Amino acid sequence: MHIALERRAERSATIAIASPLIAIALTLVTMAILFAILGKNPITALGVYFLEPLSDVHSLSEIAVKATPLVMIAVGLALCYIANVWNIGAEGQFLIGAVCGSWIAVKTQGTDAGVWVLPAMLVAGAVGGALYALIPAFCKVRFGASEILTSLMLVYVAELILDYLVRGPWRDPNGFNFPTTAEFDSVATVPTLFADERLHAGSVIALIVVMIATVLLGRTIMGFEIRVVGAAPRAARFAGFDSDRLVIVTFLISGALAGLAGIIEVAGPVGHLQPGISPGYGFTAIIVAFLGRLNPVGILVAGLFLALTFIGGENAQISMKVPLDLTKVFQGILLFYVLACDSLILYRFRLVTSRAGAAHGSV
């Protein structure tokens, strides 16, 4: 006797809503066990991780700061994944966006350039990210090269480009040889929303991105094409939808959003270009996209939740001496559970008795 999967007659609406919540609950249980193994009190540890950051204004502001790049990148990735296009190089597009935008900041440094600097930086960041994303899209459409591998390889290349610039031509001459540019001028900085907090105007841009993406996916022909190409490629071909064009378009949009997130991060909370500006936002955004069910509003919630784990992880590292890598373990486990629970929307378990199993020659 064993358990097998069986396709449901139609997708389960109940599980579709419940699955992210079940996944989070299972992750918390697993985390509690992990904490116990590490010799920490699970209840206290979970409290430090998930509740403490919610208890004061400063931490809430920090969560929004961390969620901003996650949400912007994940919205773009969701468009790709819905269309069955696998851009996993958002981390690289984020870095190149940061580099391209910083180019303007570095070149105008110390000049009397006016208020146009920041808008120009944002545009340069988005364009840079989009063009960088165009490379794997072009290789896919023109030559059939797997976009999964090419987009990921370019992440390493982007890290090295950034590293070269801040150690070489763009290094701050007064920076004691640290690999960083000088602090950006105030016209090249994303303004903060409140005094004494790092929460910045970029978070507002992220909200606007979520709204535009909701309309694009739900209310436009392009959104419809993206969904059909992903769900039923054959039907899409018969309908005359050009899947190659969608590969290019989804890569361009997600690259632009990742690049924009990159320059906002540099011109906002960081304030200068340096290596290590991203604690893996481009990869965590993949989890955010799936946890948010590839839906822009869901992504907003999921982005805030994962940002919470970044802040909680930092707090736990300081107050409980828990290794920072635990946050990555947590994120990986969460994605496992999200994917597993999502499977139950389309399938259900069926108990196969050994006789029936033998009769059908299965294991």
Next chain:
Amino acid sequence: MGLFEAILLSVIAASTPLLLAASGELVVERSGVLNLGIEGMMIMGAACGFAAAYFTGSITIGAIAGAAAGAGTSAIFALLTLGLAVNQVAAGLALTIFGIGLSGLIGANFVGERIEQAPHLYIPVLTDIPVVGKILFGEDAFVYLSILLVIGIWWFLYRTRAGLILRAVGDNHASAHALGYPVLKIRALAVLFGGACAGLGGAYLPLAYTPFFVPGMTAGRGWIALALVVFSSWKPGRIVIGAYLFGAVTILQLHTQALGLGIPSQLMSSLPYLATVIVLVLISRVRSSTAGSTAPASLGMVFVPDR
């Protein structure tokens, strides 16, 4: 020892982890499963392999622990994609994120520690032959194992009935199922085998390549191994060529950096990654202009047996 000999030896050392991981993934993909989690399984193999070797002082136990860690990590992937019909691309990514995190957690206690390196073969007279002696008869056991592994995989895939069934499952899972072959069980075994190979390839890094463990020390090798499988057109013989070519690129960039030609070191460091992109483009282009795809026909597709 001449410079040429030294370069060849280091090329072989740089190629071996790629060869081990890529040949395992070749079997996985031939069974119709795309496991993108090689990077995660390799780094788990590196961390657990180093930990085991550190405590026992035995490279053999370290290697076994590395392979076991890789297989154990891949079991999660098998459970998700085969047991729960989860999208293989997403599950593979999750495996990589998870593996990098957990290996950092395990390895944190060992950063800065050193171990004795895997011994190199020494046969009197033979190893002392000039130029080729050390290359043919003076390698560590992993190198010989990786070559035997490729030969074994070739023999299994093309000369055994089980290999034929595995290829059939990869090319058309519905027909294989209709003929009564246990598709999911065969795929699960292939995934575990691929995980063990990736874990062994990862364990090679701290056991034989460098004498210490660094978090994230696989540095994208898992992804390059995936590209190698595409490069090989899913044929074992070509995996050897591909792995040694990439090993050569890695070593070439190290030596050019040492020469100090004024080329930015970052440009040289990015060579293996750029080479991967270029090779993927060239291979895909050649393939589309000739016989069409040689990829297993069911690669990456979800299979849920019906009644």
